[in-house]
Amino acid sequence: MTPADSHNGRRLTARGARTRARIVAAAAELMYIQGVGATTLDDVLAASGVSKSQLYYHFDGKEPLVRAVVDHVGQRVIEREREALSHVSTMRGLRRWRDALVQNNALRHGAYGCALGSLASEVADHDALARRVLSTLFTEWQELLAGVLRRLQSGGALPAEVSVDQLATGLIAALQGGYMLAQTERDVTPMATSIDMALAHIESLSTV
């Protein structure tokens, strides 16, 4: 049983699951746009259109709601990244991945950043459980990138002695940091620069 279809161990009806999903989707959207700290349960009530008793039936406070948002956003981002990365085996493919992320972020002038990274920087120091879940999600994302680098390595585009885990971690940090700089500057340029510099470094390790 996943947390999405249960409540305190009880199985939700289809209608209950839909209500819960509506609350989580509304909360995720609000927290993405205005931040976790600035989002109140009243905001979520208004945006989701559910009743107070429905909200409290599913979540007995903000903390469990934030955790549900972390699960929801994490699943979405990891699915997107798995789809984008699991077949990439060339530098060119990796650059296409970069182009899609930059392009998407440029649509909003970088204003909102990475949904998962924003949660990480807001939640990290006041909820140990959410922090651990976020850490697992970022490890999954890093694994997807490490998979790409391993395929580059077996194709001969990266030398065998390069530590792909180390590089993948550096790349995801550059991506996340880029998102955060872009968000502050309301301009996607620092994000593009940051990933480009990281990719250029990876390419410079190339043996061919």
Place this chain on the structure above:
Amino acid sequence: MRTHFAEVLAHESAVLAGVTDAAKLAGWRRRVVQELMTPQSPYVLALRQAVDASDRADFLGRWRELIAETVNRLLQSSTRGDTNGSSVQPHRGDVDAEQAAVLILAALHGGGTLSQIAQDPRPLNAALDLALAPFAPPPEARADDKRTEPPDQ
């Protein structure tokens, strides 16, 4: 929040002004990693997403300038051919100081966040290894560098 910005910038402008070779760059790096791994450090507080976006933008812009000035200084001393065993050897002749500074700041920001959620300095160190790779000391100067990476999990 403003005081964290001012505090970090005061530290950074003092320390970065003294970074003239790869060994001093490594010293700067060690200190920043330590700050970013200390909860409630002004570095952690200043980098946290905050409401006062324009103050944050000024702060990050100024820090980036300080890093870019340092990178420029390192690049110039390496082209002058200063050979004191610890001078940087850019791996590529075409390092752009402004862009390198963006990556270094992004590595601090993104790597810091990943390290805070993992409660482990390795992501931040991996990020800085990547960002500072063009300025790494030549292999012989690294022999006495005690900062070794733990083996991969």
